[in-house]
Amino acid sequence: MAGPKPDPPRNVTVRRVQDEYLISWIPPTDNSVPPAYYGIEYRTDGTWKKLNDEHIIDATSYTMKKLKSGKKYYFRVFANTLTSFAYSEETMFVVPVQNKEKAITAAIVGGILFFIVAIILSVCTVKICNKRKRRKQEKAYNMVDCRVTESRNGGHGSSPVPLKKRKEFPGEAITTEQI
Incomplete structure (x- = not known):
């Protein structure tokens, strides 16, 4: 047996408050059929799902803990009497990417x-x-070493140039002129 319907809730909004999501609404304007309690449904792609198991009495907001980041959610709020109900327009909320x-x-x-x-x-x-x-060690070594250069030694290098040896053939005598 259906009774008179209440007016639907108005201005449903969803916003992030710290680490939670606050769903709030304004109660119906017509108080001739006051709602006994409110209920909330949501969907992401297809079917509507009930959000709250308990009835929301004498309140115009509900706090959710988690929503998946980057997803688009649709919400609607129900105003219920003991015999009938009316629901608000759908409100879309895109959860920002965490x-x-x-x-x-x-x-x-x-x-x-x-x-x-x-x-x-x-x-x-x-x-x-x-x-x-x-480099510092090499510089210190060069200061102590005092190498003799060709210009200091009268143009002679520090190592003598080796003399060429002449090959002797068998039976050949070496003369004093050759030496």
């Missing part, structure tokens, strides 16, 4: 790149320091 996964991935990649660059810079620093140290 960037937590992207932020975590970016942090890991950034950390790895930071360590790679730090290792490369430390290896380069060690090589540069070793090269400077080697």
